[in-house]
Amino acid sequence: MSGGERSGKEQRVVCREYCYREDERTGGAEQSQELRLRIPEVLESEYGMYVWPCAPVLAQYIWFHRVAMAGKNVLEVGAGVSLPGVVAAKCGANVILSDAAALPQCLENCLRSCAQNNLTGVPVIGLTWGEISPDLLTLPPIDIILGSDVFYEPKDFEDILVTVHFIMERNPSVEFWTTYQVRSANWSMEALLHKWDLTCSNIPLKMFNADREGLAGSNLPGRHSIQMMVITLKRGSSK
Numbered sequence: 001m002s003g004g005e006r007s008g009k010e011q012r013v014v015c016r017e018y019c020y021r022e023d024e025r026t027g028g029a030e031q032s033q034e035l036r037l038r039i040p041e042v043l044e045s046e047y048g049m050y051v052w053p054c055a056p057v058l059a060q061y062i063w064f065h066r067v068a069m070a071g072k073n074v075l076e077v078g079a080g081v082s083l084p085g086v087v088a089a090k091c092g093a094n095v096i097l098s099d100a101a102a103l104p105q106c107l108e109n110c111l112r113s114c115a116q117n118n119l120t121g122v123p124v125i126g127l128t129w130g131e132i133s134p135d136l137l138t139l140p141p142i143d144i145i146l147g148s149d150v151f152y153e154p155k156d157f158e159d160i161l162v163t164v165h166f167i168m169e170r171n172p173s174v175e176f177w178t179t180y181q182v183r184s185a186n187w188s189m190e191a192l193l194h195k196w197d198l199t200c201s202n203i204p205l206k207m208f209n210a211d212r213e214g215l216a217g218s219n220l221p222g223r224h225s226i227q228m229m230v231i232t233l234k235r236g237s238s239k
């Protein structure tokens with residue numbers, strides 16, 4: 001952890017560093033060999049104020065696919081301090097960051113993360129899951145939706161899928177890349193995915209080199225059990 005500043009509301013903000021490196025196991029000769037980021041976090045117990053264990057894993061998935069990210073139109077939902085969105089933007093994607101419209105402090109976090117990483121012109125919008133708002137209606141075409149640890153309250157699961165399904169209806173080839181922290185064996189999304197004509201592939205962490213400690217130089221995700229999922233619209237869906 002490094003640096004420290006007071007934000008307007010006398011919050012204590014600290015910056016944590018993350019470093020994504022060229023992967024020895026893939027040995028690819030891609031453009032960027034190393035990406036160093038600083039993500040400001042607010043020392044408060046609110047959900048969207050710091051990096052959750054799911055985020056470095058989703059960011060690693062993005063980093064693993066970094067060559068394909070260039071020029072992609074990406075929307076991050078429930079972004080919080082937006083580590084995955086920042087990595088996507090650094091890899092050349094056109095990123096829009098979003099969090100709940102009623103949580104301006106989270107939108108401020110998105111802006112702060114962009115500023116820390118010299119990202120200018122990244123739109124930050126209020127997008128509340130399940131709400132068909134003007135901001136949702138006026139989204140440009142999207143290729144990838146990112147969501148790190150957005151499935152953490154079962155009461156919100158359907159609202160998230162409503163938003164995702166709405167975007168997919170307009171952009172049928174959209175992929176929703178999401179990391180999920182297993183908190184209870186009783187939680188399941190299967191019925192909701194079926195209801196919203198969505199299909200889900202689980203991507204083993206090993207496939208994108210996220211099955212190790214010290215991911216991006218961070219002690220996250222630690223002992224938490226994280227799953228990486230890619231959710232798409234079922235082919236021929238007409239809901």
Ligand SMILES: C[S@@+](CC[C@H](N)C(=O)[O-])C[C@H]1O[C@@H](n2cnc3c(N)ncnc32)[C@H](O)[C@@H]1O
Binds near residue numbers: 050052078106149156
């Ligand atoms: C567990 S945190 C994850 C934050 C960040 N994605 C990460 O992994 O570090 C959940 C995020 O969802 C946001 N959120 C909660 N309810 C929401 C809603 N109804 N609509 C949109 N975002 C919401 C919170 O503000 C928070 O940023």
